[in-house]
Amino acid sequence: MSTEKQVKVALVSCGSEYAGVQGELEKVTSSVNAKLVFPEIDIASLDTIGRDFGIEAASPDLRLMMARAQAVVEGIADVDGVFITSCFRCAEAAIVRNEVRRYINKHSNIPVISYSFTERTTAATLMTRMEALTTIARRKHLLAREKQTGLTAGIDSGSTTTKAVIMRDDKIIGQGWVPTIKVIDSATEAFNRALEEAGVKAEDIQAIGTTGYGRFLVGEHFKAQLVQEEITVNSKGAVYLANKQKGSATVIDIGGMDNKAISVEDGIPGMFTMGGICAGASGRFLDMTAKRLGVDITELGALAVKGMQEKVDMNSYCIVFGIQSLVNSLAKGSRPEDVAAAACHSVVEQIFEQQLQEVDVKEPLILVGGSSLIEGVPKALSSLLKIDVLVPPNSHLIGAVGSALLASGFVEG
Amino acid sequence: MAKVIIYPINSLILSDLVERFGHKPLAMMEKIKEKVNTVGVDSPPLNITAEEPKMGLKYAAVEVPAGVRGRMAIVGPMIDEAEAAIIVNEASMAFGCMGCARTNELTKYLIRQKEIPILEVEYPRSEEEGKEFVYKIAEFLRSLSTEERS
Structure with a gap:
């Protein structure tokens, strides 16, 4: 990796320097041979950016954030990727961060990641995201590969x-x-x-x-x-297996511990998020549900398809609360198929609420990862989003297939 | 007749002006009335339940507080529906007020992103400015009728 060009990542933030995380941000970028840069702006633009951009934010540092985003889009700042970040729990920043991310994505081809930090955010937390950002910026030629050759x-x-x-x-x-x-x-x-x-x-x-x-x-x-x-690997594997390598697509990957929502254009990820709070929206939760219902994980999907999720209140925001709801509903006499359906619905509902706002869902929606094999999951996702969900063959193998490709x-x- | 969204979203004066020129004002009062008059009050006084903040996710990310998303569940669809907009900046509270600065910022932003005729005017601070203010709004509303005819 050291022979590859250093990637310049614009830091579009509202003051991560004050939050005790700047060292970690520098550390993670340098570990992927990248460098954080602060886009130059015209200081006078801070007085007018609220009206120019459209959000008259009360915080001047958020106005700076918008001005920096504008400098990136207008090419005043020459960068390969953008890292948009603000404090977790700041409502105004959450609004601005989301709109700034959409703005850059709409008006440029520069890859963007967005993250809200706490003082405990570490370089390790950001590693996969930053690695993906720099890969998209640096290895577009590699990601453009559509056919596997050789052995x-x-x-x-x-x-x-x-x-x-x-x-x-x-x-x-x-x-x-x-x-x-x-x-x-x-x-x-x-x-x-x-x-x-x-x-x-x-x-x-x-x-x-x-x-x-x-x-x-x-x-x-x-x-x-x-x-x-x-x-990058999973989104490549997903569009390859689904035979949707050209044009737009959205990939949702529900893994064992976490999940990812990735917006893809011609096989290359644009926006993406990683989530999975307390493993509530993960394969692990479905695995535990299957064990508690006394069925094999491979049978859970068929069971869920027969059930009605509306009959069971399930909160899988946290895996512990999820299992608690499950035990309570069984104790009240709920049918196992309704509980299985509620578990599948709960997983996709969390993905919908937590992640799909961060990426613009464009069809086809490709669902991959081990959980996609549980029939109740694509069914629940399809009924929640009211669009067809595509589960490609070998959907659990996307990572391995993407790597081989x-x-x-x-x-x- | 054009559907005109107003800002502040609950301004009685703006709503009345829009109506006087033969257009349909998109304003908060009517939506709240619909909510309150719906039979079966689940969540008094406004009848906004836990579902609204979820619906608001269309307009604001999950990290944005529930109160903003709950308000956006009502305001957002009106923005989607709007064919024209009047924004009054720096208005006095008595003229109309959403009460939540974050919702106000997002509402104005989303209106500005729409490719519709938009009039932005400053709230008048003197009688002279007041006359100018009403004149500008009247002209704008008349122009909407002209656009429709042409």
């Missing part, structure tokens, strides 16, 4: 499961899916299963890509050519 492997070391695929000439020829226990051991097992199914040897693999929580460790172990965060960019070189 490549992809390993997705997720928080709950590890997935591996072997691809040859644009086809999946082997796959492995195992629970994540020890990161390297699980990755080796998934990889070996995929190799066995494909009927090829590890030494024949021309390039390997890794992603997911354990990507660095697994990438180092397998000497991977591509070690990449899951936002992008890794093939290293075969020809």
Whole structure:
């Protein structure tokens, strides 16, 4: 990565310098070979920016934020990416931050991430987001790849499961899916299963890509050519598997621990958010629901489709409260199918409330990740958003497929 | 007849002016009346339930406080519906007031983003300014009728 060009990221904030997090912001940007810059503005514009931009914010630092965004859009500041950030819990900043993000996205092609911080925000929290931002800015040529070539492997070391695929000439020829226990051991097992199914040897693999929580460790172990965060890889894998590589799409990835909503244009992520407060909107919650209902996780979806979520009050904002609601409703005599439906509805409702405001939902809406295999989840999402939800084949393998696809960019070189 | 959204959103004077020129004012009072008169009051006095802040998510992110989103659930659809707008800046409280500065900022911003005829005027502070103020609004409202005819 050190041979690659340093990425200039505009810091569009209302005073992160005062919040005790500036050091962490500098740390995370330098770790991905990027540099934070403050867009230059004309000081006189601060008096008029409220009217010019449209929000007459009371806080002068928020006016500065809008002026900096304007400088980015007008090209006065020459930057490759934008990081918009403000304090968590500031209502005025939440309004301005959201509109500034939309404004930059509408008027430029510069990738943007948005985040609200507390004094406890660390570089590690922001790592995946910043890595994705710089990847989009730096590796657009790689992300533009639409076909897999040669013989490549992809390993997705997720928080709950590890997935591996072997691809040859644009086809999946082997796959492995195992629970994540020890990161390297699980990755080796998934990889070996995929190799066995494909009927090829590890030494024949021309390039390997890794992603997911354990990507660095697994990438180092397998000497991977591509070690990449899951936002760019998963969105690539999703549009590839759904055969929607051209034009707009929205990808929702409900993983084991967290979830992502990504707005994609020609296979390249534009805006994205990562969420999953207290694991309430995650595969883990559905897994626990299945256990409490005494069914296998693979049977939960079919059960949910038969139920009516309206009959059960479920609060899965936090996984603990969610399970509490579940136990209470069963104790009151609710039917298991209604509880299963309520659990699926609760997961998608949280994604809708917490994340989908941050990305502009454009059809097709592609749902991926292990939870997409639980039929009740796409059904609940479709009825909540009132649009068709597309679940591509092998939707649980998107990370591994995206890695194998992008890794093939290293075969020809 | 054009649907004209007014700001301050509950200004009786603006609402009356719009009506006098044959247009339909989009104002808070009517929406609140609808809410209050709905049979089965779940959440008195305004009958705004936990559903409204959720509906307000269309206009403001989840981090924006529930009170702003609850107000936006009422104001937002009026902005969507508007075909013209009159914004009075720095108005006296008695002229009309939403009560929430954040909602006011967002409301004005969303109106300004719409590609519709918008008149922005300052609140008058003298009799002379008052006459000018009414004249400008009257001209604007007349121009909407002319646009419709042409």
